[in-house]
Amino acid sequence: MVKKIPMRQCIGCGEMKPKRDLIRVVKPKEGEIALDLTGKAAGRGAYLCRSAECLRMAQKSHRLERSFSCKVPAEVYEVMLHELSEADGDS
Ligand SMILES: [Zn+2]
Numbered sequence: 008m009v010k011k012i013p014m015r016q017c018i019g020c021g022e023m024k025p026k027r028d029l030i031r032v033v034k035p036k037e038g039e040i041a042l043d044l045t046g047k048a049a050g051r052g053a054y055l056c057r058s059a060e061c062l063r064m065a066q067k068s069h070r071l072e073r074s075f076s077c078k079v080p081a082e083v084y085e086v087m088l089h090e091l092s093e094a095d096g097d098s
Contacts, residue, residue: 015054018070019061029054032087034075040083042090051075059088 013026033043035050043052053074055061065071066084 017056017061018053018074019055019058019064019068022056024054024056026054028057030057030091031055032071034077040071040075040079040087042087044090057091059091062088062091 014023015026015029016023017029018032031043031046031048032040032053032055033048033050034040034052035048041048051074053071055065062084066079066081072079
């Protein structure tokens with residue numbers, strides 16, 4: 008028996024990983040792009056490893072912007088980096 012694990016691609020390193028190992032980044036209809044720590048927020052989503060490095064890579068490669076077809080201000084990345092480091096604490 009093969010267990011089916013939903014896989015998603017990290018927008019930072021580009022690796023395919025199990026969805027639950029990734030953090031969802033959501034672009035709501037209104038408001039700023041943010042980390043979706045519950046995985047349930049409405050809006051278009053992209054996936055990212057729980058790693059500041061991958062977030063930096065996504066920023067450099069503009070993959071998040073391409074995936075959402077909009078500009079992502081540097082402050083948004085800073086907020087996400089902060090949230091990412093907080094979320095890391097309880098692992
Ligand atoms: Zn990654």
